[in-house]
Amino acid sequence: MAPDRIIFHIDVNSAFLSWEALEHLKKGSGVDLRTVPSIVAGDPSKRHGVVLARSIPAKKYGIVTGEPVVKAVKKCPEAIIVPPSHDVYARYSKAMTDLLYSFSPDLEKYSIDECFINATGLRLRYRNDFFSLAHLMKNRIRDELGFTVNVGISENKLLAKMASDFDKPDKVHTLFKEEMQEKMWPLPVSRLFMVGRASSAKFQVMGIKTIGDLARSDVLLLEQKFGKYGRMIWEYANGIDDSPVQTQESEAKDLSNETTVEFDITDRDTARLYLLSLSETVGMRLRKAGLYAGVIAVNIKNSSFESYSKRKKINNPTQDTMAIFETAAGLFDEAWRKDPIRLIGVATSDLVREPVEQLNMFDGMSSRWSERKSLNESIDKIREKYGSKYIVRGSLLKLNRDHERNK
DNA sequence: TCTGGGGTCCTAGGACCC
């Protein structure tokens, strides 16, 4: 029986690396990064050193994404390391979605390098030959944009996504329900979408080693042990997923900025400078999106890699830098365990489009609100025009100076 | 193993109210 929906999942092969390779070629580099051992990674001397993407030759040395650069270099000393450039990736990402929109508007941008297409409506035009259609999309991206993708075809998003993860690069795979037993069930349970390290370890203990083992487990037992998640993961293992392809981008629910610092922060003043800088970016992004934050949080990771946080609901949702900073600074004082800080972050959530008007006569801040709003607006405008380098609040200048001096 | 940054969603406990 023919499925009632046809879903494609398009996944760029080693996205960041492929895009860097193109960019380097464009700038006259004689070497295609895709053909040699290479990685996109942060700078270990700044403690940002993890592998974000690796070439297929680098993969052959056992380099995996997410691992420390230092470890990757031990596996392959001649690997070329390039720093990430997110604005470049955004450009290639858009080029790909623009091209895919020409096939169908029924497209969900799932991440910077992945999207889903509901191809059901293309049934007549392509006479049910979805395999050829997928090849057409894949080849046009390769020939017109210069990078390769995998396309997964199935009757729902979950199976299409599992299918695009099969043999790479530049390939089309199908994974219909009748193919699950052969193509998906023999895989280790950790390969299933939404099964990460923690649950994988628990499944091993339970004797659940493959996706098939999970599919054949007692769903009630899983539900009892893992709650909602247990049922969801059992359904995934059985290829059950009726979630729609969401063409509308959903409103942001959280917005945060965090940073791993080059040297541990050990004093309150330095922490406050970082908090101000982080509040500034968060505020700017909120204002740009037209959103107001109802909850403000501070996240800390200490030198022993322990994380903790403190958050607070505020009465009047805000997008004002100084309001965010003052709340964050207060939370920091309550939360900080006086341990050396490796990472510090400011996060906002409970985002709303318009602030709920709750005028509080006793809130001294309300009277200065309009002043601050126009200050924020002028700063944003100047940053928009000249780039964020040219305008920073006084205390941020000091932070940058201290930073330079410590180098 | 010298281990990024930005998200989404869920759970669990305590406060508070009826």
Place this chain on the structure above:
DNA sequence: TCTGGGGTCCTAGGACCC
């Protein structure tokens, strides 16, 4: 008061994704 149960809100933490 030696007592109860349910609903909602808030907060902390942790799982997962790319």
